[in-house]
Amino acid sequence: MLFLLFFPTGSRAMLPLLVLMLCVNTVLSAMTTDPTLDQHWELWKNRYSKTYNKTEEGWRRMVWEKNLKKIELHNLEHSMGKHSFTLGMNHFGDLTNEEFRQMMNGYKPRAEKKVKGSWFMKPNFLNVPSSVDWRESGYVTPVKYQGGCGSCWAFSATGAMEGQLYRMTGRLVSLSEQNLVDCSRPEGNEGCSGGWMDRAFQYVLDNGGLDSESSYPYMGVDMPCRYDPSYSVISLAGYADVVSGSEVSLMEAVGSVGPVSVAIDAGHTSFQFYQSGIYSEPDCSSLDLDHGVLVVGYGTAQSLLSDANYWIVKNSWGSSWGDNGYIYMSKDNDNNCGIATAASYPLI
Numbered sequence: 001m002l003f004l005l006f007f008p009t010g011s012r013a014m015l016p017l018l019v020l021m022l023c024v025n026t027v028l029s030a031m032t033t034d035p036t037l038d039q040h041w042e043l044w045k046n047r048y049s050k051t052y053n054k055t056e057e058g059w060r061r062m063v064w065e066k067n068l069k070k071i072e073l074h075n076l077e078h079s080m081g082k083h084s085f086t087l088g089m090n091h092f093g094d095l096t097n098e099e100f101r102q103m104m105n106g107y108k109p110r111a112e113k114k115v116k117g118s119w120f121m122k123p124n125f126l127n128v129p130s131s132v133d134w135r136e137s138g139y140v141t142p143v144k145y146q147g148g149c150g151s152c153w154a155f156s157a158t159g160a161m162e163g164q165l166y167r168m169t170g171r172l173v174s175l176s177e178q179n180l181v182d183c184s185r186p187e188g189n190e191g192c193s194g195g196w197m198d199r200a201f202q203y204v205l206d207n208g209g210l211d212s213e214s215s216y217p218y219m220g221v222d223m224p225c226r227y228d229p230s231y232s233v234i235s236l237a238g239y240a241d242v243v244s245g246s247e248v249s250l251m252e253a254v255g256s257v258g259p260v261s262v263a264i265d266a267g268h269t270s271f272q273f274y275q276s277g278i279y280s281e282p283d284c285s286s287l288d289l290d291h292g293v294l295v296v297g298y299g300t301a302q303s304l305l306s307d308a309n310y311w312i313v314k315n316s317w318g319s320s321w322g323d324n325g326y327i328y329m330s331k332d333n334d335n336n337c338g339i340a341t342a343a344s345y346p347l348i
């Protein structure tokens with residue numbers, strides 16, 4: 001009403017002022033935090049041991065609230081049948097999607113041609129099962145945590161090697177990611193700045209071994225190579241690449257060999273806050289891959305409306321992320337998020 005005193009209705013001067021006021025109001029409301037969330041915010045900070053200075057606290061709180069609202073909206077839509085998966089607040093709650101993407105620098109896309117990888121050939125005497133979960137057969141170590149180091153490629157590679165070592169020896173031994181982070185630079189990996197699973201396999205091949213996790217524990221920072229052959233628990237004969245883009249070939253490899261290393265596009269808000277269900281992201285790329293993970297099985301979820309196939313994927317963000325550290329990713333859905341684009345596994 002105040003404006004009307006100065007600008008009679010119809011005055012052309014009023015429009016820019018109103019537009020300006022609207023913008024200012026928008027900015028002001030975005031700057032204000034919701035006091036009803038104060039307690040929730042304190043709980044979240046405590047749970048994930050977050051501490052900020054005054055300036056940062058205001059900013060992080062706003063990012064967190066925005067994420068919380070996205071999560072709540074998504075879950076509301078899920079309850080109405082719009083999505084096949086739910087989201088949940090987690091330790092990435094104070095990161096914008098841009099910051100989250102910047103953290104996703106672990107897998108280096110578009111590697112140059114490799115030297116020794118061989119093509120996966122389905123052994124023709126094997127019938128591939130319609131579903132498999134290698135966790136149930138003892139092939140998979142507990143979910144690990146890569147921390148703030150871009151070493152997903154090392155976790156993906158150790159996961160695949162742990163599976164093949166179990167297959168050969170019947171012993172499940174956790175293998176050292178730090179050994180790969182520190183020592184596979186000659187193969188072209190870049191430690192905490194990123195790398196490739198095949199180059200990790202190549203290192204173990206070149207090096208003639210890889211230390212156990214217990215003898216060479218994870219530090220999550222780049223350090224000098226301290227490989228000690230007396231603690232080596234595995235050696236490789238080579239590694240195989242699955243036919244790029246073929247989910248049928250990936251299924252044959254996982255079904256007949258064991259856990260397989262894959263690279264995916266994990267850069268979306270939906271992935272950042274994935275909690276349960278079958279993940280499918282229409283905005284995912286099948287070519288711009290930024291994260292290395294491990295496929296440990298696949299299956300079909302029966303529902304009243306339709307059956308949905310999924311991959312069982314082990315991540316390296318701790319067991320509080322996703323579904324106890326895992327994500328169930330849409331299978332036979334046009335290679336969604338590139339899961340079958342750069343899959344490989346080691347040969348013992």
Ligand SMILES: *[C@@H]1O[C@H](CO)[C@@H](O)[C@H](O)[C@H]1NC(C)=O
Pocket residue numbers: 053054055056
């Ligand atoms: C607060 O923390 C942020 C982020 O860590 C930092 O960039 C900034 O300089 C800090 N400000 C003060 C006043 O300490």
